[in-house]
Amino acid sequence: MDIEKQIRILLSENEFLQLQLEDLNKAVKQRDEEILFLGDNMDSAAELQSRIDSNLAEIEQLKYNMALTEEKAAATEVLNEALENDLLQEIRQRHKDEKLLQEMNSVKVNLDVANEELEQSAAFYQKILQLKKEVAELKSSLELSQAETERLREENEELQQLIKLLRQRRLNE
Numbered sequence: 001m002d003i004e005k006q007i008r009i010l011l012s013e014n015e016f017l018q019l020q021l022e023d024l025n026k027a028v029k030q031r032d033e034e035i036l037f038l039g040d041n042m043d044s045a046a047e048l049q050s051r052i053d054s055n056l057a058e059i060e061q062l063k064y065n066m067a068l069t070e071e072k073a074a075a076t077e078v079l080n081e082a083l084e085n086d087l088l089q090e091i092r093q094r095h096k097d098e099k100l101l102q103e104m105n106s107v108k109v110n111l112d113v114a115n116e117e118l119e120q121s122a123a124f125y126q127k128i129l130q131l132k133k134e135v136a137e138l139k140s141s142l143e144l145s146q147a148e149t150e151r152l153r154e155e156n157e158e159l160q161q162l163i164k165l166l167r168q169r170r171l172n173e
Contacts, residue, residue: 013072014092020069021096024062028103031058035110052127059107059134063141066100070148094156097149104142111135 034055073093111131 017069017072017096018092020065021099024065024069025099025103027058027062027065028107031055031062032106032110035113049127052131056131056134059138062103062107063138066141069096094149094152097145097152101142101145101149104138104145108135108138 034051037051073096112135
């Protein structure tokens with residue numbers, strides 16, 4: 001398989017990952033809107049509790065989807081290392097990680113808003129503690145993503161140099 005064909009395959013896989021990321025962005029945006037809606041409608045304690053439980057389940061699903069996406073990115077990276085030409089994938093992965101970081105920050109902000117509103121009611125105090133724990137876990141995941149992004153940036157720089165050398169060789173041939 002020639003390098004151009006492998007690059008096209010990797011680009012196709014990356015586009016698929018981008019589509020998944022857009023779906024995750026849409027889901028996070030939808031959850032953001034629901035969290036704001038919950039903050040405006042605290043009339044019914046039972047209804048609010050149900051929506052919070054639903055949002056937490058959806059956040060867990062988003063975390064699961066993010067883990068699946070990261071596994072797919074890792075598999076793509078292995079193929080790129082075999083080809084010594086993963087610059088395009090690394091750039092897309094970095095953008096994806098940055099978008100995920102922004103999404104998680106947005107989710108954290110929305111959860112903090114929900115936490116502030118829920119603290120006004122003693123009946124929801126236990127639920128607030130659970131949300132704070134999840135925010136800490138999300139922050140830890142974000143820190144891991146940031147570390148991975150930095151590693152990927154360094155690999156990108158190395159791969160850019162390799163690509164320049166390969167292009168020079170092609171020109172010299």
